[in-house]
Amino acid sequence: MVALMLKGAVLLLALLAPGSASAGAANFTLVNGTAGALANLSIRRAGTQDWKPLGSAPAAGARAPVSFKDPDCAFDIRADVAGKGPVTWAGVNLCEVKSVKLNQDPSAGAWVDYDQ
Secondary structure (H helix, E strand, O other), rough: HHHHHHHHHHHHHHHHHOOHHHOEEEEEEEEEEOOOOOEEEEEEOOOOOOOOOOOOOOOOEEEEEOOOOOOEEEEEEEEEEEOOOEEEEEEOOOOOOOEEEEEEEEOOOEEEEEEO
């Protein structure tokens, strides 16, 4: 009986803990870590086809604030990279991040770094 009560207490604490997965995505800073200019910056919830404009893109090496709010965490970000064409950064986690750096390399592909 004590073990059952302890399990219940642990579950309750996990559900009430700050920073739970239900926080959703919020405003963040976007950093252009590619070597080129970005254009046609857009975003969609991961696993969907509904691309939405994300705002103006920062120049190469620059950063820009992004106003964004969504109950989900996983997103795909897409942009046209100068000299490279369209690039998609898949499965970007936007929950509880301050900044997202978009990187792209011909041999390594596309990846993100967080909180730069």
